[in-house]
Amino acid sequence: MEIFQRILLSTSCLLLAVFMVDCSPPESHIKCSSTNTDCTITNSYGTFPDRSICRAANVAYPTTEEELISIVAGATVAERKVKVATRYSHSIPKLACPDGQNGLLISTDYLNRTLEIDVQSMTMTVESGVTLRQLINEAAEAGLALPYSPYWWGLTIGGLLSTGAHGSTLWGKGSALHDYVVALTIISPGGPEDGYAKVRSLDESNSTELNAAKVSLGVLGVISKVTLQLQPLFKRSISYVVKEDADLGDQVASFGRQHEFADITWYPSQGKAVYRIDDRISSNTSGNGLYDYIPFRSTLSLGLAAVRATEDAQESLKDPDGKCASAKLITSTLKNLAYGLTNNGILFTGYPIIGYHNRLQSSGTCLDSPEDALITACPWDSRIKGEYFFQATFSISLSVVKSFIQDVQNLVKLEPRALCGLEQYNGILMRYVKASSAYLGKEDDALDFDITFYRNKDPAKPRLYEDILEEIEQLAVFKYGGLPHWGKNRNLVFNGALKKYKNAGAFLRVKEMYDPLGLFSNEWTDQVLGLKGDVNIIKDGCALEGLCICSQDTHCAPSKGYLCRPGKIYQEARVCAHVSTPEQ
Structure with missing residues (x-):
């Protein structure tokens, strides 16, 4: 069986590296x-x-x-x-x-037009359904650049703003798109005097409302158009350097300040960290590099099915060694292929990669998609047997992030193979974010941790090393006060989230003014904003899915030996741990 798994893995890793031209587009959601x-x-x-x-x-x-x-x-x-x-x-x-x-x-599919590009003022006004990719490309055609952005370009500007999506930098105003908004128009419920729809055009002259609307979870109304402050188009130089992670906690703050577009990918079980040395350089420097990130490319569905079958088997057989071998093969393959970077759009010949910002800042070519009967697809397309995962994404203040990293390292010392599973998804992506003026934006300069890990199709089945990932989530959110990414995460990460935002009251006052009937709110946003109930869904097995933090064994999987226990290093945590022998 193990040999069969290795063959599947080798095949699927090879397929991950295939440069597919066409794929099936995502279906309408x-x-x-x-x-x-x-x-x-x-x-x-x-x-x-x-x-x-x-x-x-x-x-x-x-x-x-x-x-x-x-x-x-x-x-x-x-x-x-x-x-x-x-x-x-x-x-x-x-x-x-x-x-x-x-x-x-x-x-907002058809609210997808660029309304104005003002080269002199370096501003761009777009409708809220414009995608990040469209914005980047049209700005570049005018010689302009959105300086920082998420790495996945299949997002709309309205969606980006509503969830506080970001890239990575500690420079300038920071990496979040909402901090480059200079004006927006939002349409909310109105009274008879407004024709029952109130149109508000916000700019920096009404900063209170603008700071609420920049990151709103969609509860203030629908954004119609947005004006962004851009910069002249520039070039970047990118190199990836792999180092041991022993001093990672000491390095993260200074590294982020040294390099404008720095990020770090961390493989805790391997004891490695990949540092992205990424800086703005003179546009006269020769180079036409391209970043087409491999996990965002079209992939053969058969290859994706092989990867998933391998992962399912490893979980079913409780095979951490298999997961660690898989992780090393996947991460080394990505490293050898420069993660999708090429020097000229075709070949990788070595670092540094030099190219224009618009060709390096974001990717997602699996969206380039004539129909091919699902022979190929985006890796997470739910119509195929592909990736199926949880994401835990939170930002931790730079003032305490060293201690959080050390706590994770101490967990790895106790269970060296525990985090191989997330390394099968290319480890922990660490991006830099700055304190924001947006009321629901970041409170401090911080490091954002993006953790992707296996999710079982059966919600009643626990995962291998279930307790370690749960302890990391609770360490981040409760011990270190981590702020959630509004567009990601399991329910538990949002527990008490709004209390961490000093301007939460100001945001709720704007919400009451814009939509007193709560027509643009739903049960989830009411829970997250602390208005009605909470985010926990208490039932048997709820902690397995992150719907609750366990307080009794039935919240785990007692019939499978998973019981609710304190964390290994964070005693206040309550996690679903596998108990191999009866406890006295």
Whole structure:
């Protein structure tokens, strides 16, 4: 069996490196039984954290701001719940779910135009459904650049803002797109005097409302258009350097200040860290490099199925050695292929990679997609047997991040193979973020940890080293006060989240002014914002899915030997640990 697994893994890793040209595009995440009525919505992964199905009575596809205003007005008169749906729906939590079955979805698919590029003032105004890729490309054509952005370009500008998505830097205003917003227009429920839809054009002259609208979870209304402050297009130089992780905690703060676009990928079980040395350089420097990140490329579905079958078998057989071997093969393959960097758009001949910013800052070519009957797909496409995972993503203040890293390292010393599973997803991505003026933005200069790990198709089945990942989540969120990424995470990471934001009260006051009936809110946002109930879903096995923190054994999987126990180094944690012998 082990030999068979290794063959599958070797084959699948080879397939991951294949440069596919075409693939099947992601399917629409909104499905209706008849034209735009009786609909369901999911996310790009095909599953929400609680595995529920979200329903809506109908979906509207406005093509102009005028149509958008009319749709909001109609929903306000009818007092219907409304949520905004983006093109690819990459948020993991239930941000796009209207409550009940009678709600309205507003898709921004056709609000996708660039309205103005002012080269002199270096600003760009776009509709909220414009994708990050479109913005980057059209800005570059005008000789301009969005200085920092997420690494995945299949996001819309409205979705980016609503969830606080970001890239990596401690320089300038920071890595979050919302901190480069100079104006936006948002449409909220209104009174009769407004025609039942209130249109607000916000800029830095009304900073209170703008700071609320920059990161809003979609609860203030629907963003119509956004104006961003850009910079002249420039070149970058990128090199990846692998080092031992013994001094990682000492290095992270200074490394982020040394290099403008720095990030670090950490392989804790391997004791390695990959430092991204990434800086702005003179545009006169020769080079036309391209970053086409390999895990974001089209991949053969058979290869993805082989990877998943291997991972399922390793979990079923409780085979940590197999997971560690898989992780080393995957991470070394990515390293040898420079993670998808090429010097000229075709070949990698060595570091540094030099190229224009717009060719290096973001990628996602699996979205370039004529239909091919799912022979190839994005790796997480729910229509195939591909990746199926959890994501834990939180930012920890630079003032305490060294101690958090050391705690994780101490866990690895106790269980050296425990984190091989997340290394099968290329380890922990660590990106730099700065304190933000947005009320729900980052509170401090911080390091953002992005952890992806195996999720079982069966919610009742525990994972190998379940307890270690749960302890890391609780360490981050409770011991070190980590802030959640609003568009990722399992429920437990949002426990008490709003109390960590000093301007939470100001945000809620703007929310009450914009939408006093809560038409743009749903059960999830009410829970996250502390308005009604909490994010925990208490039931048998709830801790396995991150829907709760266990307080009794039934929240784990007692029939499979997983019981609720204190953490190994953080005694306040409560985790589902495998107990191999009966306890006295």
